[in-house]
Amino acid sequence: MKRLLSIELQKIWQNKASRILTIIYFLSLSLLATVALIEFDFGMFKFEAAKSGFFNFPYIWHFTTFIASWLKIFLAVIIVSMIANEYSYGTLKQNLIDGMSKKEFLLSKVYTILLFSFVSTALVFAISLILGLKYSSFTEIGIIFSDLEYLFAYFLKHVAFFSFCLFLALLIKRSAFTLGFIFVWFLGENIGHAIFKYQILGYKHNDKDTVVIDWVKNALPLESMSNLIVMPFRRLSVVKNIGKQVGVNSAIDYSVHFSTIVIVLFWASLFMLFSYKLLKKRDL
Amino acid sequence: MGTILKITNLHKKYGKVHAVNNVSIEIKKGNVYGILGPNGSGKSTTLGIVLNVVNKTSGEFEWFNGAYSTHEALKKVGAIIERPNFYPYMTAEDNLKLVCKIKNIPFTKVSEKLELVGLLERKDSKFKTFSLGMKQRLAIASALLNDPEILILDEPTNGLDPQGIRQIRDLIRIIANQGTTILLASHLLDEVEKVCSHVIVIRNGITLYQGTVDGITANEGFFELESDNLAQLKTALQSFTQIEKIEEDDSKILVYLNENLEASELNSHLFKQSITLTHLVKRKHSLEEQFLEITKQK
Numbered sequence: 001m002k003r004l005l006s007i008e009l010q011k012i013w014q015n016k017a018s019r020i021l022t023i024i025y026f027l028s029l030s031l032l033a034t035v036a037l038i039e040f041d042f043g044m045f046k047f048e049a050a051k052s053g054f055f056n057f058p059y060i061w062h063f064t065t066f067i068a069s070w071l072k073i074f075l076a077v078i079i080v081s082m083i084a085n086e087y088s089y090g091t092l093k094q095n096l097i098d099g100m101s102k103k104e105f106l107l108s109k110v111y112t113i114l115l116f117s118f119v120s121t122a123l124v125f126a127i128s129l130i131l132g133l134k135y136s137s138f139t140e141i142g143i144i145f146s147d148l149e150y151l152f153a154y155f156l157k158h159v160a161f162f163s164f165c166l167f168l169a170l171l172i173k174r175s176a177f178t179l180g181f182i183f184v185w186f187l188g189e190n191i192g193h194a195i196f197k198y199q200i201l202g203y204k205h206n207d208k209d210t211v212v213i214d215w216v217k218n219a220l221p222l223e224s225m226s227n228l229i230v231m232p233f234r235r236l237s238v239v240k241n242i243g244k245q246v247g248v249n250s251a252i253d254y255s256v257h258f259s260t261i262v263i264v265l266f267w268a269s270l271f272m273l274f275s276y277k278l279l280k281k282r283d284l
Numbered sequence: 285m286g287t288i289l290k291i292t293n294l295h296k297k298y299g300k301v302h303a304v305n306n307v308s309i310e311i312k313k314g315n316v317y318g319i320l321g322p323n324g325s326g327k328s329t330t331l332g333i334v335l336n337v338v339n340k341t342s343g344e345f346e347w348f349n350g351a352y353s354t355h356e357a358l359k360k361v362g363a364i365i366e367r368p369n370f371y372p373y374m375t376a377e378d379n380l381k382l383v384c385k386i387k388n389i390p391f392t393k394v395s396e397k398l399e400l401v402g403l404l405e406r407k408d409s410k411f412k413t414f415s416l417g418m419k420q421r422l423a424i425a426s427a428l429l430n431d432p433e434i435l436i437l438d439e440p441t442n443g444l445d446p447q448g449i450r451q452i453r454d455l456i457r458i459i460a461n462q463g464t465t466i467l468l469a470s471h472l473l474d475e476v477e478k479v480c481s482h483v484i485v486i487r488n489g490i491t492l493y494q495g496t497v498d499g500i501t502a503n504e505g506f507f508e509l510e511s512d513n514l515a516q517l518k519t520a521l522q523s524f525t526q527i528e529k530i531e532e533d534d535s536k537i538l539v540y541l542n543e544n545l546e547a548s549e550l551n552s553h554l555f556k557q558s559i560t561l562t563h564l565v566k567r568k569h570s571l572e573e574q575f576l577e578i579t580k581q582k
């Protein structure tokens with residue numbers, strides 16, 4: 001495992017573009033801490049991030065993991081381009097000729113995905129802890145370390161998303177097309193769902209068809225990954241209060257669901273398995 | 285002598301194209317093999333299959349008598365297929381170190397092999413700055429990193445300038461003289477003739493000849509004859525049982541033999557029939573002519 005990781009990290013680190021992207025990614029993650037400094041004043045609506053409740057334990061786990069996961073696109077670009085490069089340089093072929101098995105080749109990529117996801121999770125954990133300790137109104141140990149499932153969800157979300165990238169990059173072989181395809185897929189999940197729900201099935205509240213199509217959407221790869229950590233902003237008391245005033249009764253469930261974890265685990269393993277099958281079957 | 289690679293009844297089909305058709309080859313330690321075949325004859329596909337990058341349709345192949353799995357065996361093999369494949373953004377040295385990691389060997393040989401191919405002073409240059417000749421030499425250095433049991437070279441001089449070809453050829457000679465088993469696929473038949481002890485001829489995926497270079501060139505040979513009266517000469521030649529066939533080529537008559545016939549014997553016999561020859565040469569086919577002859581049939 002150490003050998004395979006060292007091979008892949010050498011490939012990534014010695015590539016200038018990948019190196020810069022990696023640095024940008026981890027730097028941006030660290031800069032998340034500066035969110036605390038956000039303050040704006042619209043006269044009637046005054047907002048200070050530090051006092052908003054963002055950083056209260058245990059909510060902070062939810063907020064930071066949600067925001068930090070947007071940055072994963074940087075790592076996705078690295079993963080996709082490193083695989084596309086292996087095809088365009090002909091080095092995938094050469095690695096195999098030099099005595100790497102196809103399984104080892106894939107494992108070196110998978111280990112890297114796990115490592116990146118783990119380091120990212122650890123960093124988010126550290127940053128949240130520091131921010132929380134500084135700004136949280138509650139600092140009892142029991143409260144600090146509750147709701148840590150968001151960190152697990154964050155890790156899983158990254159692993160699953162990168163596996164998706166890995167599979168598509170192996171399939172498509174071109175980095176630009178792969179990234180484009182991921183975007184199109186994302187649109188496809190949403191637009192496809194909308195078309196089915198409103199045009200073909202005809203939306204009725206609590207209708208059986210609507211329930212089924214919503215369930216299907218939640219089981220799709222990108223949607224299920226995004227469901228792992230639900231958008232947290234409406235959880236803030238400030239926003240809740242505004243909502244109440246306007247008359248929106250938000251009863252959204254923010255917890256990490258076991259069923260979603262199972263679905264995402266299923267997709268992640270499926271993408272890895274398909275990547276292996278694809279690599280095994282393809283003549284180079 | 286130990287068997288390094290044994291291929292048995294190997295087939296590869298790409299849809300309707302039968303790229304490799306029932307190829308059986310045995311590579312023994314210490315020999316230098318040349319694989320000959322026109323473009324698209326299935327040479328590279330065969331090599332691709334044993335090198336784990338192309339999936340076979342049916343048949344078997346076995347490295348080192350099946351002592352290792354294919355990818356473990358390949359760690360003891362040095363191979364270059366078509367163009368040199370390296371990471372362009374890495375230096376020559378880093379590229380070789382990466383190969384060391386893949387082959388699970390220490391970095392100790394990196395400098396030695398760079399020296400051998402004359403790239404030591406360029407070790408810190410990025411691969412993308414290299415000329416094709418230098419890239420190809422780096423590929424050879426990389427293939428030799430583990431002091432392989434066998435070196436497989438697929439068209440190593442393709443696209444090189446005369447100096448480059450010369451350098452690669454000299455390198456192959458040096459390596460062959462060190463006793464390394466070599467499998468060389470090449471169009472340059474004189475090169476194969478000079479370096480190789482054995483040849484394998486493949487066309488349309490079918491093995492046409494397999495054996496020693498001497499075996500393929502040591503035919504009975506042929507005569508080139510000229511005379512003032514060709515018609516009379518041809519009739520007179522009919523009486524020889526050693527003659528396989530007679531061909532006319534411009535003003536010359538080419539006489540192919542199926543048994544040994546000395547030039548003096550032929551000459552005196554014709555002279556007795558009052559035919560005087562103006563030109564008499566006994567020749568043997570070069571590997572090139574023999575190769576063209578073999579691949580022309582069928």
